[in-house]
Amino acid sequence: MRGLLEALLDWLDERLDLRHWLDVAKKKQVPVHPGSVFYYAGGVCVFLFMVQLVTGILLLMYYRVGADSSYESVRYISSKVAFGWLVRSVHSWGANLMIFFVFVHMFSVFFMRAFRKPRELTWMSGCVLLGVSLAFGFSGYLLPWNELAYFATKVGTDIIGQVPLAGHWLLRLVRGGEDVTGATLSRFFGLHVAVLPAVLSLTMGAHLGFVQLQGMAHEKEAKATMPFFPNFMLRDVMLWLVVINAVAVLAVFFPWDVGKKADALASAPAGIKPEWYFLAQYQFLKLLPARILLIPGELWGVLTLNAVGLFWLLTPFWEAALPESKKDAAVRLAGWGSVALLVAMTLWGALS
């Protein structure tokens, strides 16, 4: 066995200089400090994306997109296909967990100030990855074409029409028409299985590439380090196994419902809400009055949310521009303020 492996490595080394890269990899060190447990969060995001990719491809084997077949094919997968219920529920729960870990990863990076020079590109590509993950969640949610999905999408896309000047055009672009129909379903499907995976793979490749090139942010000042291979990686794998186990438990004890087929002519069920990762924004938009200074409240909301997003994206730059004495407080305020606001608004949205 060993001999075979050696022979293979030699063959690749002759052509790709493999041994050199393996040496570089062996030398990789990961700093160890009280916050370094959060270093695993990024890896979990990658792992969960792999899980989504695999379960997504499996679902593609049976899913049939179309207003007349989406719901039926999902019901078919959940009830007739062997372990179809498992693949579907793992995909749904995996999506939720992935977004959760993306938030954990993002905030841990923020509080560790790992966005600072020279890692601005890593931070910004990370923000793009957050956006892409949320887009994945939004587009995928519609695909079962059940009542909840239909109305959540309707409510979620209504807001786009509020953008000034381009609003109506954007709405038609997103929905594939005036209303949420089979055309919207096709569009979201194309986005979810082709466009977004490509964008995410490329962006994630760049993001990970940046990390490899630049190393961890606190390497030099760390008092202790740990080799990436095999120590950190083995720990990574342990966590991934625990995560997949958690997803399996959720899939078995809280299987995802097929729901009722979407009916455009039915009235929206009472208490329709978007998924938890959109609840904070939803609740914020609900609070705004109809008009503030003649401008529709929703427009203020959209502009505010976009401004907040931009502010977050440009963190490396405004933080660098602040005087030294103010940096610490500003980051703590922005960071904990955001966490507190998100948690509070999400809970409020969930409970109301």
Added chain:
Amino acid sequence: MNAMNRSRLLNLLISLGLFGCLAATSYPVLRYLLPPEQVEAEPEALKLGAVKDFPPGSGRIFKFGRRPIILIRDLKGVFHALSAVCTHLDCIVQYSREHDLVWCACHNGKYDLSGRNISGPPPRPLEPFDVKVAGDEVTVVRKP
């Protein structure tokens, strides 16, 4: 146990564990990929058989996806397909050759061959389906 043996043992345990987990993952995936007996998710069209299997003046109940439908060949030889669930209290209707119309035995409701409720308690017509005859094959399709 010396370090070498301990290391080997742990490697063995990891290999066993890995193999077990891979097996536990592969089994569901492979079973999933093998298509179940009922191949269609829900048909848009359903092939019902040869024209000669349906003599004029006969009606038969079939399952179209999850709902029962009735395929009728009237006395003139024309095919009709309707939902077979009576709109009064959900009984299954039947074809009455004697009257050349659709009859519900539960409370004597009657429908004409295009599904219109013409007599008795039924409050609404039966949903019609399209019947296509290609060569010798009779197919029922949902009306667009």
Added chain:
Amino acid sequence: MKRALALSLVLPLAAAGRAVFAKDQCVACHASLEGKHKAILRSFETDIHRESGLSCASCHGGDPSKADAAQAMSPEAGFTPAPSPADIPAFCGKCHSDPGTMKKYNPSLPVDQAVKYFTSVHGQRLKKGDDKVATCVSCHTTHAIRPSKDPLSSVYPKNIPQTCGKCHSDPKRMAPYKIPSDQAAKYVRSVHGRALLERGDTAAPVCNTCHGNHGAAPPGVESIGRICGMCHSQNEQFFLSSPMAKPWKSRKYHICATCHTEHGIQHPTPELLSPDKGLCSRCHKPSSEPIRDAAAMRDKLVQMEGAYQSAKSAIFIAEEKGMDMSEARDLWDGSRMSFYQSRTAVHAFRPAKVAEIADKGIEAAQKAKKAADDAVEEFRFRRIGLGVASLLITFLVLAIYLKVRDIESRPS
């Protein structure tokens, strides 16, 4: 449809009528009075005759242009005050029995109500001088008449039990005629009453469906089966082909009502066929062949019901566990028709016929139950599978953990 047609023909007349109504002195004067004189106007607001452009003078005669009561309501002006009960059919019949007049307002309305009325028990007694029986206004009201399709009409199906019950549920009124007064109360609790009044199924029969509208009479012995058979045609057909038909006809027993009663009809249960407590033993000797046949049919129905119910509860249990039961429900639904048909087949009084149908239903119900039980099995299998997978994963995690510890315990 009829109403729409009527209104479309009559709207121009109504418009004219409204203008006339405003200048109508009957209205002006009555509006200034108190009590029932004023109340008449209020109820007449929504009366179908008013909508058709008719007014007080159209029926009562008199001169609506005169403000003075003596002039307006004089016999010379053709005034007829409120007619006595005996005169009411003729009063209403002035228009309603004349095809020429009715054509102007609603050509599709029948004009034979008065004729039919006089064939009814009410009409017959009225002719004999009984002025306490129902006349046109007893059911249709005097000045608040609405078409029977109007949900607020006194003769809208849902309101009919109350309308007939005004007299027929009053024991004091019914005593002189020696008629019971519990029909409406029984009806309201019956299958038909519940269907109409609780579920709103206006196809369900109500008093006039079986007794007739204007020619109201208790259905004769021969006609009861025919009347019930209007909807329950299969039951009627089976009964007439059964060995019971001839003997019952010759003994003049009411078919249907003898076992099911007339007004308080409840959902039949297999116990009606019970050898000791059922209805058959009223006539048949114990241990006779008919009683044994009844017992066989009853046992088959009980078996059918049992299979149906156990499938239902198995499906419920599986659904509570979150399993998708749509396939099983379809199978169970299939057994439902057999369930109804086997009960209908009882009326042929041949156990083989009942068994033929019930067995199919029992098989379908058993299939449904199996599907539900399989789902519960699947539910358990999933948990066991999860347990096994978790064990394997935990084992691997522990192995890796020990390996990490081993690696890190060694000096580098």
